[in-house]
Amino acid sequence: xxxxxxxxxGALATRTGLAVSAIRYYEAQGLIKxxxxxxxxxxxxxxxxxxxxxxxxxxxxxxxxxQIRIQLEGLPNGRTPTKADWAAISAGFRxxxxxxxxxxxxxxxxxxGCIGCGCLSLEACALYNPQDKAAENGQGPRxxxxxxxxN
Amino acid sequence: xxxxxxxxxGALATRTGLAVSAIRYYEAQGLIKxxxxxxxxxxxxxxxxxxxxxxxxxxxxxxxxxQIRIQLEGLPNGRTPTKADWAAISAGFRxxxxxxxxxxxxxxxxxxGCIGCGCLSLEACALYNPQDKAAENGQGPRxxxxxxxxN
DNA sequence: CTAATTGCTAAACCTAACTTTAGGTCAAGG
DNA sequence: CCTTGACCTAAAGTTAGGTTTAGCAATTAG
Numbered sequence: 001x002x003x004x005x006x007x008x009x010g011a012l013a014t015r016t017g018l019a020v021s022a023i024r025y026y027e028a029q030g031l032i033k034x035x036x037x038x039x040x041x042x043x044x045x046x047x048x049x050x051x052x053x054x055x056x057x058x059x060x061x062x063x064x065x066x067q068i069r070i071q072l073e074g075l076p077n078g079r080t081p082t083k084a085d086w087a088a089i090s091a092g093f094r095x096x097x098x099x100x101x102x103x104x105x106x107x108x109x110x111x112x113g114c115i116g117c118g119c120l121s122l123e124a125c126a127l128y129n130p131q132d133k134a135a136e137n138g139q140g141p142r143x144x145x146x147x148x149x150x151n
Numbered sequence: 152x153x154x155x156x157x158x159x160x161g162a163l164a165t166r167t168g169l170a171v172s173a174i175r176y177y178e179a180q181g182l183i184k185x186x187x188x189x190x191x192x193x194x195x196x197x198x199x200x201x202x203x204x205x206x207x208x209x210x211x212x213x214x215x216x217x218q219i220r221i222q223l224e225g226l227p228n229g230r231t232p233t234k235a236d237w238a239a240i241s242a243g244f245r246x247x248x249x250x251x252x253x254x255x256x257x258x259x260x261x262x263x264g265c266i267g268c269g270c271l272s273l274e275a276c277a278l279y280n281p282q283d284k285a286a287e288n289g290q291g292p293r294x295x296x297x298x299x300x301x302n
Numbered sequence: 303c304t305a306a307t308t309g310c311t312a313a314a315c316c317t318a319a320c321t322t323t324a325g326g327t328c329a330a331g332g
Numbered sequence: 333c334c335t336t337g338a339c340c341t342a343a344a345g346t347t348a349g350g351t352t353t354a355g356c357a358a359t360t361a362g
Binding site: 008009010020040041042 | 307309310311
């Protein structure tokens with residue numbers, strides 16, 4: 001009825017392109033905090049559109065949801081990022097991107113050095129470099145090469 | 152007893168740094184094909200050391216196990232890659248790496264253009280680019296942005 | 303007023319790439 | 333011969349990031 005009652009989850013989904021289930025999941029992960037209307041349905045602030053945009057972009061940069069949550073919480077007052085906040089955050093994004101590009105480039109250069117070599121030796125091959133793998137993949141599914149599980 | 156009875160799974164694990172459970176898993180995925188000794192235990196060819204090195208390196212390049220299996224099978228006679236095979240395969244690796252580097256670099260350039268903008272607009276922001284995300288992440292957990300699930 | 307739409311929750315399911323567990327077998331050293 | 337330590341299988345568990353399903357309530361369009 002009232003015009004400023006907030007957005008329904010469906011409207012938010014349509015506007016962001018996210019699935020309704022994804023939005024509920026993000027709430028469960030603490031990324032957004034809708035309130036409930038009389039009937040128990042979620043209602044979202046218009047600022048959540050921007051908040052979700054931020055989430056989607058940060059995911060492209062390879063951040064996990066917990067990391068994104070922390071970045072959102074790190075904003076003064078826990079507010080949605082403003083223009084000024086964004087400039088600060090992007091610097092961090094840029095560093096992260098630069099690091100990933102550097103890692104991949106090094107990997108490629110090693111590969112170039114190895115083409116035609118064919119050694120694939122565990123001791124000598126420059127391609128076999130667990131450190132870089134860890135750097136690029138963030139933390140993989142479970143154990144990284146170099147961890148020491150049993151059996 | 153005989154010297155050329157093949158490697159035990161434990162020896163292979165020690166030499167490659169892989170967990171024993173991982174090697175069994177790779178066998179289940181068809182990446183290696185050990186034979187069994189009288190008592191039903193796995194015995195591996197020395198060539199499997201190299202084969203597993205190949206698997207580990209290919210993983211660094213972002214290939215999935217099924218893709219790696221296909222590459223190994225694609226070798227004439229299904230043999231372990233030789234020096235010549237390796238040169239051919241590395242060309243494919245290089246293309247894949249180049250593509251990833253290009254994607255990340257574009258993303259970084261877009262970010263540079265956006266620093267200080269702070270729009271985060273779903274319609275206008277250059278950072279919001281589902282195509283590139285799909286390109287970089289391979290296929291994500293389930294749906295990519297741009298797919299249209301229900302509810 | 304009522305049907306269709308939309309929303310709600312909890313719990314199970316999904317993929318990839320493994321690990322862990324449980325319950326038993328094999329092999330090697332002394 | 334006997335005791336470790338290495339191996340075996342099958343099945344269930346793990347993580348991330350969601351989706352799907354089932355069964356039911358609230359909204360909204362007509």
